Amino acid sequence: MGTELTFCRMPLDRASTLRKNQQWLDEKLNANDSRFYFYWRGKYLYLDEKIFVFNREGSIDKLLNVLNTSEFNKIITENALTFLGTDNNVAIFVCDLSLMHDVDLKKWLEKLDLINMKFIDFRNSLSLLNQQQGAILSYAKALIHWQRSANFCGSCGGKTKAMDGGHRMVCTNDSCQKEHFPRTDPVVIMLVEYQPKSGPAVCLLAEHHRIPDKVFSTLAGFVDPGESLQEAVIREVYEEAGVDVASVSFIDSQPWPFPNSLMIGFFAQAQGMDLCLEEEELRSASWFTAQQLLDFNEWGDEGDAPKLPRKESISRLLIDLWCEKQLSVTADVIGK
Known part of the structure; x- marks a missing residue:
């Protein structure tokens, strides 16, 4: 990319x-x-x-x-x-x-x-x-x-001091002196798509509790210890939406300083369209065609119409890429 x-x-x-x-x-x-x-x-x-x-x-x-x-x-x-x-x-x-x-x-x-x-x-x-x-x-x-977050040592509780221009924190406790380095939390973020036997492909977007009403975004979640990125995608999609994923393909990644994550973007192929939502995470979720998404408003627009995520986010990139691909396929079919 x-x-x-x-x-x-x-x-x-x-x-x-x-x-x-x-x-x-x-x-x-x-x-x-x-x-x-x-x-x-x-x-x-x-x-x-x-x-x-x-x-x-x-x-x-x-x-x-x-x-x-x-x-x-x-x-x-x-x-x-x-x-x-x-x-x-x-x-x-x-x-x-x-x-x-x-x-x-x-x-x-x-x-x-x-x-x-x-x-x-x-x-x-x-x-x-x-x-x-x-x-x-x-x-x-x-x-x-x-x-x-690293002003105090996570091992002994002692005060730390900044070294290497602020890229390393060292415990000032003489019996500890543990070094601490910047942390980045890996997060998988995925556009889940499904191709019915007939008709256009659809993608799964959801209203998350942590973002405003009527904003439909992709699914996402932190990577667990001992878990590959692909395994995290499969697990998160099933936990949040009850959807089984057949295959996963990497698209792009983005540093995300809110506060210190690395967003790793994927397309995921769903095996079916039945949903079972984790209500603590999601207010709602639905399947949409690319044509339907063209009518969505932008983040921050007034009114009750459904909205797309912020343009600076990798979630929006995944949606835009998917829509571009689907509309191109539709145009090819019509052209034939």
Whole structure:
């Protein structure tokens, strides 16, 4: 697949070897050309609806004459920094301000004295980002979430400290010193299809309790320990919908920073259409033809009409690919 999914196509060199060198990291932290994003509780800093990137040269946003550089240096020094990688040897960092109280954050923004500078929720700002920016910021968000969850050692409960630019947490308890590394949770997500003996193929979409009413999405679930991806697809489809799956084919994958998953997409061939729903997971589920899905509204549209998942999700990619395939087949049949 050509990976055009949101959060894919990371442009940075992660510099996994160099980030272990503290001297090199310190030099990059103080370099004039190093770039810094600013994060606060799930939001990033924007200026005039554009993601804000600071460097001490002022070359990124050409604002050196109005930026309070000393104020930025102070905030960078006093808050947690995570090294993200390099872009043509220029170091990229994210500064996590999440420990700042709302009032203190507001005062800091007022000191900067820049109109239209504000923090915007990452999920709600995706339309303001290009493909590469989305990949970088999702990476940063996932790392910060993991760091927050690893502030204390899972083995002894001791305090941990960040190493390798925030990519490793080490227990400070001398009798433990356990190392902790970022975790990614694998999730299978699958479009289940069925081909009746006559008539068009249909796919299974469901209303999940965790998303708004009238949004129909694909099935999904976490991979269990000791389970292959294909086995997880078969199990999840049966557990959630009572449908037996005959075959599974991989389509694409997508990092998903809400909070730290890897979505692994499949098409799954159902052996029948009878449904037995797991009501704790699903409000409803139905089989739809590609033609029916063309009449669905978009996520966020008003009204009671059925809606498709968000365009940035792999669930939407699976649905769109399936519809494209089915409508192409229909067109070929009509053409003959």
